[in-house]
Amino acid sequence: MKKTLNLVKIGGNIIDDETKLNQFLEDFAQIPGLKILVHGGGKTATEMSSNLGLETTMVNGLRITDAETLRVVTMVYGGLINKTIVAKLQAQECNAIGFTGADANLIPASKRAAGKYDFGYAGDIIPGVIRGEKIAFFLDNGLVPVFAPLTHDKAGSLLNTNADTIASALAIALSEQYETRLYYCFEKNGVLSDMKDEDSVMEELTLEKYRAIKHEGLISKGMLPKLDNAFKALLAGVSSVVICHAEEIGNVLVHHKKTGTELKNNS
Numbered sequence: 179m180k181k182t183l184n185l186v187k188i189g190g191n192i193i194d195d196e197t198k199l200n201q202f203l204e205d206f207a208q209i210p211g212l213k214i215l216v217h218g219g220g221k222t223a224t225e226m227s228s229n230l231g232l233e234t235t236m237v238n239g240l241r242i243t244d245a246e247t248l249r250v251v252t253m254v255y256g257g258l259i260n261k262t263i264v265a266k267l268q269a270q271e272c273n274a275i276g277f278t279g280a281d282a283n284l285i286p287a288s289k290r291a292a293g294k295y296d297f298g299y300a301g302d303i304i305p306g307v308i309r310g311e312k313i314a315f316f317l318d319n320g321l322v323p324v325f326a327p328l329t330h331d332k333a334g335s336l337l338n339t340n341a342d343t344i345a346s347a348l349a350i351a352l353s354e355q356y357e358t359r360l361y362y363c364f365e366k367n368g369v370l371s372d373m374k375d376e377d378s379v380m381e382e383l384t385l386e387k388y389r390a391i392k393h394e395g396l397i398s399k400g401m402l403p404k405l406d407n408a409f410k411a412l413l414a415g416v417s418s419v420v421i422c423h424a425e426e427i428g429n430v431l432v433h434h435k436k437t438g439t440e441l442k443n444n445s
């Protein structure tokens with residue numbers, strides 16, 4: 179029987195709030211068994227860019243990453259956020275180890291070719307290239323990998339890759355070795371049917387329903403890549419995918435409470 183692996187992704191709105199981040203990491207540290215944390219940090223990168231006089235442009239939830247922006251996201255994601263999270267987890271007796279996708283060549287990617295938009299140094303993960311057994315080595319030796327949303331092109335450049343995409347690609351790669359469960363944690367209670375009503379959480383969401391509500395305009399901004407990546411993982415064999423509030427991660431994974439939006443495969 180495969181061991182269970184809980185792979186948790188935490189978004190930038192929580193990371194940017196120290197109290198919320200500390201609470202989340204305390205809860206995450208309590209999760210028993212094998213686990214991985216993938217973090218974003220888009221909000222902090224936007225603030226840091228603005229402090230440096232750089233304008234931020236997002237298209238369909240993805241950052242246009244010119245050379246200057248790549249320097250900012252490398253410092254913010256690979257340095258400030260990744261290392262702060264690792265230190266905070268170590269303070270909770272959670273033996274975290276921080277990675278970008280360049281470390282141990284864990285996530286090779288290719289620079290996205292310019293089309294309607296030129297995303298600059300944005301990286302698309304090459305399908306099938308993540309070798310789960312390399313990550314399993316760390317998991318099986320009692321370590322908790324913490325991934326920054328950076329990949330690399332194997333030609334010396336880091337690339338900026340959406341953290342939801344990294345979480346999905348890692349979950350897919352690791353589902354060969356483990357029964358992998360993927361949790362997208364952010365600052366809302368789940369996928370909402372009405373953005374003005376925080377309680378309008380859809381308990382379940384099928385791909386068919388997602389396509390319909392996307393068409394109606396109920397899904398926007400960062401929720402688009404999040405759900406595209408979430409369904410990709412589910413369809414590729416990840417055991418379960420849940421989108422929930424960051425405050426609930428302890429309730430879900432320590433106390434086994436059902437919360438948020440669970441994706442369903444209706445095909």
Ligand SMILES: Nc1ncnc2c1ncn2[C@@H]1O[C@H](COP(=O)(O)OP(=O)(O)O)[C@@H](O)[C@H]1O
Nearest residue numbers: 189190191218364369370396397398399400401
């Ligand atoms: N139907 C929806 N339900 C919940 N959030 C939505 C929805 N449509 C758009 N959003 C937006 O998507 C955002 C989540 O995407 P993003 O900011 O990329 O998250 P994260 O911080 O996890 O990376 C929410 O903050 C919200 O503003």
Ligand SMILES: CC(=O)N[C@@H](CCC(=O)OP(=O)(O)O)C(=O)O
Nearest residue numbers: 190218219220240241339340341
């Ligand atoms: C290419 C691209 O868009 N990369 C993302 C990576 C960070 C991220 O995904 O952060 P959140 O999870 O906080 O949104 C960005 O720079 O915003």
